Amino acid sequence: MIISAMQxxxxxxxxxxxxGAVLPLYDSLYDSELKHLLVRHEQAAVHAADGYARVxxxxxxxxxxxxxxxxNLVTGIxxxxxxxxxxVLVTGQVPSGFIGTDAFQxxxxxxxTLPVTKHNYLVxxxxxxxxxxxxxxxxxxxxxxxxxxxxxxxxxxxxxxxFEYNVECEIPGYNPTYDGHVGQISRAVKxxxxxxxxxxxxxxxxIRSGASTALQDLADKAQIPIxxxxxxxxxxxxDRELFLGMPGMHGSITANYAxxxxxxxxxxxxxxxxxxxxxxxxxxxxxxxxHIDIDPAExxxxxKIDVPIVGDVKIVLEAILKKLQPGDTAGWLKQIxxxxxxxxxxxxxxxxxxxxxPQFVIKELSRLSDDHTIVATDVxxxxxxxxxxxxxxxxQAFLTSGGxxxxxxxxPASIGAKLAAPEKRVICITGDGSFQMNSQELATAVxxxxxxxxxxxxxxxxxxxxxxxxxxxxKRYSHTLLEGNPDxxxxxxxxxxxxxxxxxxxxxxxxxxQAMQQKGPVVIDFVVEPEENVYPMVAPNRxxxxxxxxxxxx
Amino acid sequence: MKHVLxxxxxxxxxxxxxxxxxxxxxxxxxxxxxxxxxVSPGISRMTITVEGSETIVEQVVKQLHKLVNVIKVSNLSExxxxxxxxxxxxxxxxxxxxxxxxxIVETFRGKVVDVSPDTMIxxxxxxxxxxxxxxxxxxxxxxxxxxxxxxxxxxxxSKITREG
Ligand SMILES: Cc1ncc(C[n+]2csc(CCOP(=O)(O)OP(=O)(O)O)c2C)c(N)n1
Ligand SMILES: [Mg+2]
Numbered sequence: 001m002i003i004s005a006m007q008x009x010x011x012x013x014x015x016x017x018x019x020g021a022v023l024p025l026y027d028s029l030y031d032s033e034l035k036h037l038l039v040r041h042e043q044a045a046v047h048a049a050d051g052y053a054r055v056x057x058x059x060x061x062x063x064x065x066x067x068x069x070x071x072n073l074v075t076g077i078x079x080x081x082x083x084x085x086x087x088v089l090v091t092g093q094v095p096s097g098f099i100g101t102d103a104f105q106x107x108x109x110x111x112x113t114l115p116v117t118k119h120n121y122l123v124x125x126x127x128x129x130x131x132x133x134x135x136x137x138x139x140x141x142x143x144x145x146x147x148x149x150x151x152x153x154x155x156x157x158x159x160x161x162x163f164e165y166n167v168e169c170e171i172p173g174y175n176p177t178y179d180g181h182v183g184q185i186s187r188a189v190k191x192x193x194x195x196x197x198x199x200x201x202x203x204x205x206x207i208r209s210g211a212s213t214a215l216q217d218l219a220d221k222a223q224i225p226i227x228x229x230x231x232x233x234x235x236x237x238x239d240r241e242l243f244l245g246m247p248g249m250h251g252s253i254t255a256n257y258a259x260x261x262x263x264x265x266x267x268x269x270x271x272x273x274x275x276x277x278x279x280x281x282x283x284x285x286x287x288x289x290x291h292i293d294i295d296p297a298e299x300x301x302x303x304k305i306d307v308p309i310v311g312d313v314k315i316v317l318e319a320i321l322k323k324l325q326p327g328d329t330a331g332w333l334k335q336i337x338x339x340x341x342x343x344x345x346x347x348x349x350x351x352x353x354x355x356x357x358p359q360f361v362i363k364e365l366s367r368l369s370d371d372h373t374i375v376a377t378d379v380x381x382x383x384x385x386x387x388x389x390x391x392x393x394x395x396q397a398f399l400t401s402g403g404x405x406x407x408x409x410x411x412p413a414s415i416g417a418k419l420a421a422p423e424k425r426v427i428c429i430t431g432d433g434s435f436q437m438n439s440q441e442l443a444t445a446v447x448x449x450x451x452x453x454x455x456x457x458x459x460x461x462x463x464x465x466x467x468x469x470x471x472x473x474x475k476r477y478s479h480t481l482l483e484g485n486p487d488x489x490x491x492x493x494x495x496x497x498x499x500x501x502x503x504x505x506x507x508x509x510x511x512x513x514q515a516m517q518q519k520g521p522v523v524i525d526f527v528v529e530p531e532e533n534v535y536p537m538v539a540p541n542r543x544x545x546x547x548x549x550x551x552x553x554x
Numbered sequence: 555m556k557h558v559l560x561x562x563x564x565x566x567x568x569x570x571x572x573x574x575x576x577x578x579x580x581x582x583x584x585x586x587x588x589x590x591x592x593v594s595p596g597i598s599r600m601t602i603t604v605e606g607s608e609t610i611v612e613q614v615v616k617q618l619h620k621l622v623n624v625i626k627v628s629n630l631s632e633x634x635x636x637x638x639x640x641x642x643x644x645x646x647x648x649x650x651x652x653x654x655x656x657x658i659v660e661t662f663r664g665k666v667v668d669v670s671p672d673t674m675i676x677x678x679x680x681x682x683x684x685x686x687x688x689x690x691x692x693x694x695x696x697x698x699x700x701x702x703x704x705x706x707x708x709x710x711x712s713k714i715t716r717e718g
Contacts, residue, residue: 114572115579119622122567139622172717173564173625297616300609 001126001163002090002152003032005133008165011061013037013052013419015045019065020105021092024157026063037419037448040440042069044412046076047438050085051376051416054399057210059086059140060416066092067105070151071112075406078116080147082403083231084208086140087147088133095155096124110151118146126159134169143176144295145208176294180311185319187307188266188290193325195264195288197332198224201247204231204402205269205293211314212236212395215268218317222326225336227255229270231402234392244336245345248276249538250384253343253547256538258336259284260545267291269313272302273403274540282543292316345388346535346550354504355529358382358457361508362389365427365455368512373397373425374417378410378434380464382457384534386429408437411454415441418450425516426451432458432485442495445521453515454523456488459530467533471548492523501525556585557611558637558707560715561600561618562592562626569623573600576621582606582614586704597625597717601706625717630707637707640679642667643689646696647674655695662688673698 002025006014013035018026029036039045042064049060064073070091080087094103110120119139121132129152136148192198206215206228212235219226219242226236227247236243245252247259259265265287270276277283283303290307291299299308309316346359362385369375375390376399377383383400392398399417401409414428435456445452466480489499498518502508508526515522535550563569570589577584585603592599604614611629618627630637647655652674659666659676662684668675678688682705689697709715 110568111571114568114575171622174622295620297613297620301613 001129001161002133002157003028003034004163005130005165006034006061008167009133009137010058014061014063015039015049015052015416016063017042017045017065017069018063019069019092021066021094021154022063022069022157024154025090025092025152036063037415037444039412039444041438042072043076043408044415044438044441044444046073046080046087046089047406047409047412048416048419049087050076050080050409051399051413052420053080053085053087053416054207054413055374055396055417055420057208057396059088059137062087062089064089064091065105066094066109067107070109071107074112074116075404077113077147077149079401079404079406079409081116081118083204083401084145085147086145088136088140089147089149091149091151092157093122093151093153096153097155099153109149113149116147117149118144120149121151123150123152123156126156126161129156129161130163130165131169134166135171137167138169139171139174143174177296177310178294178312178315180292180309180316180319184307184309185316186323188309188320189323189325191264191288191290191307192222192224192266192320193327195327196329197262198222198264198266198327198329199244199258199262200224200226200266200268201229201259201270202226202232202235202268203229203270205313206232206235207395209269209294209312209314210395211268211317214314214317214321217321218324221321221324223329223333224266225258225333227259229273229276229402230387230400232270233387233398234395237393238391239393244340246387248273248278248544249540250388250534250536251276251538251544252345252388253536253549254336254339256544256547257339260286260543262287265289268317269293271298274302277302278538278544278546279541356502356504356508356526358385358459358526358528358532359389360505361455361457361502361526361528362386362429364509364512365429366390368516369425369427373427374399374414374421376400376410376414376417376426376428378428378430379405379407380431380434380462381459381467381532381534382429382431382463384464385457390429407431407434411435411438412441414452414454415445415450418452425453427453427455429455429457431463432456432460432482432488433462435488436485439491442492442497442521442523446496449520451519452521454521456523456525457528458485458488458525459528459532460485461530464534466531470531470533471537471539488523488525492521497521497523499523499525501527503527555605555607557604557606557629557631558635558705559602559604559615559618560628560630560707561602561624562715562717563598563600564623564625565591565596565598566623569598570600572621572623573602573618576617577614580613580617582610586702588704588706590706594717601704603705626715628715630709630715633713634710635707636710637681637705638679639681639685639705640677640703641685642701643676643678643692643697644673644699645676645692646672646698648672651695655692658688658691664688
């Protein structure tokens with residue numbers, strides 16, 4: 001029954017790992033047409049489904065068994081919840097009669113995931129299954145997207161029940177607002193007309209709602225510069241003039257200055273995370289703020305809003321476009337141009353000896369990639385350098401763990417991305433620490449012959465933590481040196497993947513070119529300058545125009 | 555300031571956990587909560603008293619709305635409404651003090667619902683001030699035990715809080 005529902009929902013692939021409580025479910029998969037990707041750890045199944053969902057916009061589907069299978073999903077679920085990624089997860093549970101008795105492999109997974117799912121269900125009876133499944137897909141993929149979990153006791157899989165499935169469903173307490181309020185839209189239009197120093201500040205909501213085209217139209221027609229949060233990268237082409245980069249802690253200087261000096265911020269699908277706003281009292285003190293978001297609870301949560309618009313960002317932007325009266329932004333653009341000329345991104349290009357700079361590696365990866373390339377990152381310095389230096393030109397092409405900051409996300413997410421878009425090049429930019437949190441998935445990637453380039457920015461450190469120890473803890477590098485790292489080339493080869501290594505710029509360019517010709521997964525160990533820091537940087541809880549510049553600027 | 559919220563929820567397993575969990579997770583304080591059926595089958599009504607500024611209560615209301623099983627949330631403190639709570643008080647009552655206690659109870663239109671050789675149980679309904687006042691007056695007889703239902707409330711007049 002579950003499998004038939006998946007087919008009705010247009011599911012192409014399931015990410016999962018079997019076990020005792022899901023034996024009946026896996027048995028029905030055995031002779032079904034549905035594809036199933038067998039991972040090597042359940043966490044990877046969720047991240048892969050998440051990568052798949054971010055690339056396709058469709059819910060990613062995960063199966064796992066009860067107890068440890070289910071608890072292994074938790075990090076992945078929390079990750080998807082924070083980044084509003086649609087997922088439907090089915091876990092097995094001990095048979096109904098055993099629930100509550102601490103039975104073998106019992107874990108209260110609906111209880112555990114309550115705070116990190118959009119909604120979850122403990123299915124008591126097979127009769128409920130069709131309705132619950134259809135609700136799960138509907139909830140996951142509408143409104144503010146998110147993960148939905150169904151916990152199904154083993155005996156319920158085996159029960160017979162009539163299968164009447166309606167893809168459409170109605171839930172009394174769930175009515176997302178899609179169209180913006182007409183009056184508020186007019187106020188936004190007026191604000192744009194009257195603004196002298198407007199910026200658009202966009203986030204992940206733009207990607208989920210498919211609003212890139214509308215966003216580009218608005219920016220280009222009204223000549224308003226664009227700042228994108230980490231989650232929003234790709235919603236506007238990263239190499240266009242109006243694009244100022246990412247704001248916040250490791251954002252571009254121009255983006256932070258622009259947010260601080262703007263008289264109007266058009267915030268679309270963002271949630272004003274502390275990594276973006278810095279000290280709240282000094283954030284955007286000069287600006288009127290229009291905030292468009294599908295989730296009313298985000299509006300006014302962290303920052304006071306002048307024009308709140310609850311709705312789907314694409315629909316609302318299109319409505320604004322219809323009435324758009326561009327203001328005069330020429331002076332402002334000139335000012336921004338000056339900032340940009342005076343404050344280029346620190347490139348790390350001035351070399352000390354022949355050491356390979358991480359920023360160079362990222363720039364080369366970007367230069368040698370085509371417009372359609374999908375990049376997945378892990379978490380740490382390499383993630384920030386990727387956000388700063390990899391030019392993302394399209395939506396759904398930059399996958400990163402924004403809200404939760406989950407090391408171990410990148411590689412499995414790139415597996416999901418490759419399955420979602422086999423025709424596109426997929427690159428995972430990871431750290432020597434992060435990669436080891438899910439490197440077992442090399443087996444999955446090799447077995448499924450997935451062409452993925454895994455670029456390890458190997459600084460032999462938990463670099464981002466070391467950077468904070470460097471700046472805020474007097475260089476006391478407590479437990480951040482990764483002594484005992486494996487030989488990543490041999491590790492790749494042990495799994496049957498290709499391994500390569502680069503220690504200087506010349507080798508780096510050469511291996512990237514070579515890897516792009518290769519079939520199957522390729523692991524590249526880029527041995528980089530160990531103590532390079534990410535700049536610019538705004539210290540936590542400081543105003544975002546109070547920037548530590550650091551690094552060299554060549 | 556205290557706000558009284560009427561929350562209509564689907565009567566499904568775990569709804570109370572979802573609501574209570576939301577409050578603790580987001581650092582909101584529940585003063586008290588009362589739950590019961592409504593005229594519509596399958597729908598329960600929670601009356602929740604929260605302490606907090608306008609902005610906090612606005613967040614509470616929005617976050618409650620996001621729970622899939624929550625159908626409707628209204629802030630009854632923003633409109634004229636009738637609010638009541640029921641309290642049972644067990645008070646020490648020596649033979650000599652009974653008539654004094656009785657008098658206080660009558661003034662507050664309460665009821666004596668149980669008498670033992672040395673205690674009485676008193677039932678009062680009313681609003682917050684009345685509860686506090688009677689508690690204060692009975693204090694010196696010796697309060698042995700108190701139990702309260704938490705506030706319940708309805709809008710005045712013909713307006714109703716309904717689903718949809
Ligand atoms: C699962 C998890 N554990 C711990 C952290 C804290 N943390 C953030 S960045 C980081 C270092 C990451 O090291 P690496 O992957 O080598 O990246 P680098 O910063 O060196 O580029 C750590 C430990 C985290 N984000 N996620
Ligand atoms: Mg590292």
